[in-house]
Amino acid sequence: MISEYAFLATGAGLVGLALLRLATSADLLMRVLGLNVLAVGIAMLLLVSGMGASGTDAVPQAFVLTGIVVLVGVTAVLLALAERIAEDRDE
Amino acid sequence: MIAIPLWLVPAAPLVLLLAFVLPSMRGVARNLVPLAALPALLTATATPGPLSVRLEWLLLGSEFSLSDTGAAFLFFSSLLWGFAGWQALRLLADDRHRDRFFGCFLLAMTGNFGLLVAQDMASFYSFFSMMSLASWGLVLHGGGAPQRFAGRVYITFAVAGEVALFAGLAIGAYFTGSMALPAMASDGVPPLAIALAAGGLLVKLGAVPLHLWLPLAHSAAPAPASAVLSGAMLKAGLFGLMIILPLGETASPAAATALAAMALAGLILAPVLGLVQADAKATLAYSSIGQMSLMALGLAVALAAPESWPFVAAALILLATAHAFAKAALFLGVPAVWASSRGVSRPAIILALCLPALALAGMPGTGGFKAKEALKSAFAAAPEGWAVWLGLALFCASLGTALLMMRALTLLASTAPKPDVPQDVVFPWLALLLFVGIGFSAAPLPFVDAGVVKLPDVLPVALAVGLGLCAMVLCRVSSLRVEPPAPGEILGLLRQQTAPEPVLALPPPRLPRSRNRGLVLRRARTRLVRPESGSLAILGMTAALTFLALLPDAPTGELTGDRTVATTP
Amino acid sequence: MLPVFDVVLAAAILVSAALALWVRDRIAAVSGFLVTGLLVSLSWLRLGAPDVALAEAAIGAGLTGALLLRSAHRIPCAPSKALPPSLWCAAGALAIAISGAIVWTVTSFGAAPVYPSLVADNLPESGAQNPVTAVLLNFRAWDTLLEIAVLFVALTVVIMVAPARPRTAPLGPLVQPFARVLLPLTVLIGGHLLWQGGHAPGGAFQAGAVLAGGAIALGLSGVIGSKLTRQNGLALLAIAGLAIFALAALAAEVLTGALLGYPAGEAKTWIIAIESALTLSIAATLFLLFFGPAERH
Amino acid sequence: MSQYLPLAILMTSLGIVPIILVMPESARRLRTGVNLAAATVKVALVVWLSFEVTRGNSFDLRHSIAPGLELHLQADPLAVLFLALSSILWLLTTIYAVGYLEGGTDRSRFFGFFSLCVASTVGIAMAGNLFTFLVFFELLTLATWPLVVHRGTSEAHRAGRIYLVYTLGGGLALTLGTIWLYALAGEVPFVPRGVLGDLPETAPLALTAIFVLLIAGVGVKAALVPLHGWLPLSMVAPAPVSALLHAVAVVKAGAFGIMRIVYDVFGVETLQAMGLAMPLAALAAVTILWGSFRALTQDDLKKRLAYSTVSQVSYITLGVALISPVAAIGGLAHLVHQGIMKITLFLAAGNFAEGQGVKTVRAMDGMGQRMPGAMLAFTIGALGMIGVPPLAGFVSKWYLGAGGLDAGQPMVIALLAGSSLLNAAYFLPILYRGWFCAPTEGAKASRRIGWMLAVPPATTAALVLVAGLMASAPFSPLGWTRFIVSLEYL
């Protein structure tokens, strides 16, 4: 029970931290990091919600898995864009 | 006589007018102008009178017929238009704008003839305004400053008169439920309607104080135009009044008094103002005012004493005819005088002009005298208390006219000849003079004993001659000079001396406003927004929505009931 | 004892995440993020979700970390003025409020998940013993198909945007043997994960990530970079995943009348076939996401 | 087959819009041919339609758009009146415009929108319910704008902008009123004597508000004071457009809308019972006088004519608002009469500008010598406006006056008298200058006016004369109007 609450607080905390960082930073990399942390926090919440007496629900696990894969794709795009922006600024 | 369809009377000048549209036809058309009055003349003299015509499709349903009164008016009008047209042909032979003049002339002629045969309000009003507006062109024809001023005054009065007439007729038509013109005189027409219509016609008649346009217009217009203006068109006003006023039925003392007051004012004002004019045509015009006031006086009497109406009517017709011919002869004589050199011909012409002048003044033996006699006898039926001043008024009228005639002839005699006036303008005048002299002296008047000439009958003329001579002597001796007043009487004060603008002065042209008003807002630079402020907004929005979600909702109905989504009502 | 561990773990996660987000140094931030990822995957193991923990370690921490490391020094710090303290405080308050709302929402009594019983009931028919795999590739295979589509789109965009290729430094003769060992090893691990996915934690994504990780390491060392990444074959392999999955979905519909409805009894075969294709495709995709297109346009 | 006659009439102008718009600028002959052919065909169709209508045939074309919303074309006698006016005048204006824009730019665009403008007018005429009316009314706004700004100058654009602000604002009011009425009453077809049933008792306030909104909406186009501001400005448009605005389409559409609203939506009796007729009549009266007053001081010829339109169109409103069959005859007849008179004036004014470069009253001196034909047409139009018999304007004024008495409003006579005086005061100086003043020295050398410019004003002038002279003939505007009013007031 305590573990659940701890991880729940972690998830909510990660979400809060990430939102705060997003709202206060103009740095491109920080935004990428913040979004990733946000996603991790949400995944944590999903898994915590899925916990039950008979083990963790498989469906939210699948959601989290999907979310992780989606996020790596988006992160790759974000970083590619950020690099191009930096390159264009250098030129 | 030849039976001429009644519609041809106004149509003849109109058809001729259409011929002016084609430039190649204009030469012929111009020469036919005097003849345009011929159908009218033939109709007026035809016995038995022509059949009445009803044209349902025309205007609001038109009806034409020729009453006896109408026939009498049509008779002298057609003659006058014919002769005036003839003289105009000669007088304006070299004028650049003659076609414009003839256009207006024919249009006015149409109107004048038409209103005499019209029996319904719409066509009467149509012809009436056709005549009035076309005459504007006649007044303006000369194009000089006096013409412009006269035109301005004329059109103002004419339009105001039209509008009053329109209002009166419209009200009358509504209350009688009939478009027939004589219905105006019937019961049930509100006095306001009659007053309005009569007001419009009195403008045309030149009754004081609605006469202001008249001296200006007459002196400004070319002489033939003045002749028809004074001889024929003023009578249209009289004719209209004779139809629309409830004459011979019930006494209306108030209206009679008002009309009588106007008439008396005119009788007094006309000689006073006319005598001091420097222009012969203006003097003649004032004499017209006097004469028309006399006729208005007749109407006033008939209004006051309905039983006198048959006599008054006859007298008025007579008086109108006499005045028409005499005044036309005088006006047409003016160019004749201009055309004559100072040699022999001028005294001859002046002498000849004395004939219509005397006729006007009511010299015994002339048609004018007979007419006045007829009027005098008709006045016998006037109500108590009117008789005394009626006699005086008649005397004054004769005296005034005589004085005005003397003044006019004197002025004419001293006019400088105008070399650009063609000699042959004399012939139409002469022809008309024959009518006045010959035809009119022998006019059959059953109720007037014309045989005996009494002293009082010649008294006015004699007195006038005496007074005139005295005045002349007095002026010579004391070198007293009468400064002619500005034309237009009180309106003269309004007259701008420098470069008059027509009717309404325009404000100076306004420069186009360059201010570019509108909804367009310019120069909005895209502000540099902090990149993180977007996320801050998201954060705020999320929090706000979360907060909103926690607010207690208004109690909602059944949530999980029917899940059918509603669609358009 | 374990609750204490969990609490410490949770606190560590938060601290490392805060570090990752607030340190100035780029590399330190990314490292912090990597540590957070690993700690999170540990916590997920504690939450009884080994599949996800594996995926987070391999993809969330591993691959993302690699990508971030690749980019960290190339993205300059934004020279931005500090946010006014008032805004800072407001943002903090709002973030705390949202966190609080989340905690409150999750801890309030909610309906029990409907899924566990459904999954348990239908697991035998799904063709996989591992419930997560059953959900991913059978019950909710449509989600997975769209997920593959996301990867496809991401790859397309990365190829289009085409940032400069990462520098590949030849590792030198000393490490070459290690690299030679790495490739077969990753293939082996990948294959195992894929196979194991049917009944135990693991599956196509984890396997693909492991393969990709190995390939990226080799690529960075310069062993395979010049050969593999310069050809379109890899790109074709990457897109083949989506195409095959979509075609399989349609084929299944032709056969059974339901989109992605595998013929009865053959579900396992279908799943393994699809998973195999996906593993290769995911590996290629992730590799290309890291290395970018073969040529810059 | 003849069932689709209204649609055919609509399509004769609507159908050629895209064709003309895509034509290259150089295809002058083709464009002219298409234009004239369409206009001629439409006149023929309208004649056919009017015969069918007199025979008692009715036309109903419906197209449902949404539940409770349908496009409905019909052809009642009132529609035919407006149709006949617009189709005949369109033909003439098209001829004129072809001549006027000779050598101009953007002619395909011009004629495309020109046709669209007339198509919307036709739609307005044949609208069978308020919604359809609204649709075409707004279409008219849009179709007219490019014409107003056709010259492309800053001034034209300023006028265009103001035109849009006014008309779209009015459109919003009209839309709101329409929707509100639909919400209250359901479908609002145009039915003689109104469709409101017992609403006046149940929702009098809402109905009053709706009436105000609707009248404000159409009143912008009808140039009711104080919504008239756009009209004098939009005279910057080319002469055929002014003619179209003032005589055929826009202003007329507004006046026609007032008729529809008063007669076929509310019904005169309802309106009187609600006490809304008098305020409308008073507004019309104010407009009549105000327009005339403003016209007095305008030096720009077309501006003077524009203010005259403001005044004259309100005669129509007045005739409608005076609850009396006689006044209604006057108002309805004036719809046609004002159209032919004002188009004559504008076409003649256009000829002055084209032939002599004369655009101001000041410069009109001697126009009678320089361009006698156009000046004659102008004179006839102007005299008609003043109400000089036997021209068309007299007939409508006569009925209006009688109608005023009939409605127990003798002040109408005074109003008409005052307005006639003002009309005379601003028109007669023009005539005076034209006929009796010598041309100024600086007058430009005359440009030859082709037959395409000369014939239309001459024709309309003749129409003015004929409409007045033969007012009582069965097929005159007045005769037709009597027929309509007999339906409305039976």
Added chain:
Amino acid sequence: MSELSLLVLLPFLAATLTVAVPGRAASLGLVATAANALLVVSLCREIIARGAVEQVIGGWAAPLGITFVGDGLAAVMLAMTAIVSLAITAQAMSTPGRAGFWPLWMATLGALNGLFLSGDLFNLYVAFEILGLAAVGLTALAGTPMALRAAFDYLTAGLAGSLLILLGIALSYSVTGRVDLETVVVLTESSNGRIALALIAAGLAVKAALFPLHFWMPAAHSSAVPVASALLSALVVKGALYLALRLSIEGGAGAEFLRSALAVLGTGGMLWGAWNALRAERLKLLVAHSTVAQIGLIALAIGVAGDPLQNGLWTAAALLMLSHALAKAAMFLAVGRIAEALGHDRISGLNREELRPGAAEFAFAIAAISLVGLPPTAGFIGKWILIEGLVDEGAVHWIALLLLGTALSAAYLSRVVSRCLRGGPHVSATAQRLPWRSGDVAALGLATGALLLGLAAALPLTLLEVPFA
């Protein structure tokens, strides 16, 4: 194979094919969009004939599995997408394309179709991710620094939005234990469920560029290539709006708090967008701000429509979306053509050019009419339905706002049209309009379609009457 499966899978297959065979990408795209349109037609016929269509994917019924739901609203959205996609494909074929366009465009199409048909919240999230990523790719297609920067901001905002949606889904899972759409009505019944909905709504507001979360949008829409702008503005933001409408329908009376929020935000967007559009100096920026305003209008419509289970005002919002999609796509295509012909897109310079694309200007004007919502456009019919309902409710303030928005849109759009009509002293006498080009047909056809849609509004309205099963 059912239409539904093909609708969602064909575009993805086409996308992979366009990558594999880049030389034939354009014709593949054409085939795919044409097939998509045919499928939509067939689906609509079926829906009208037999009511809403449902397909259970893999035979696993919700909540475990995912269900495709083809009701009237979905069909209308699909039809909207199909129409616009035809025009966009036509336009894209006539302009030299960039690599990457076709796969991204096909993926967008597939994602949209999947989005409109999906009956599962998590599935919607994944579809949103595809959509957002593809849209970013389309934005970056222009390759300019501005476009790249806009794309980055777009993606971060979009990702934040979708993560918020995911967060909401996570919370709704924790509250109700399931994530299919049926769960929404349960969510509205408790406070914590409503928090989940609020988070989803916040995410949608970002995705839909709803004021004040539209910050990323003008830059993205104005710096993309014309075809992409058209796509983004016409279709992509509609995905989020559609979901907002769907939530409003699913939530029923309990979603009233969402609707109030939408109404307020919509009003703000309508006014703010209009204000910025009035001040914009560049044509593309004006159109982009106009999108902000129009989205505000649609949100306002959803917001004030009230409970969709009680009245049918929500159909107005659907009609407005439809109308806006067609018109805005036409407008962006036209603007692209104008900018291409003139070499710039400054509004003040529109009249100074000697060579002007007449057809494109005309298309712009027609599209403007539809956007303003003058009769007989579908936008007008939508506003009609809405105002008629609001009159019944006596909601005068909303009516006034709607009218104000209409007037403002007329004001800012007339700025451009009036410039196009202006000749003036700068244009020489020999000034010509550019002749027609095949690509113009797309813009013009779309604009005309938007205009005439109002006349055929009965069709979408009939479709919308088909309820969610």
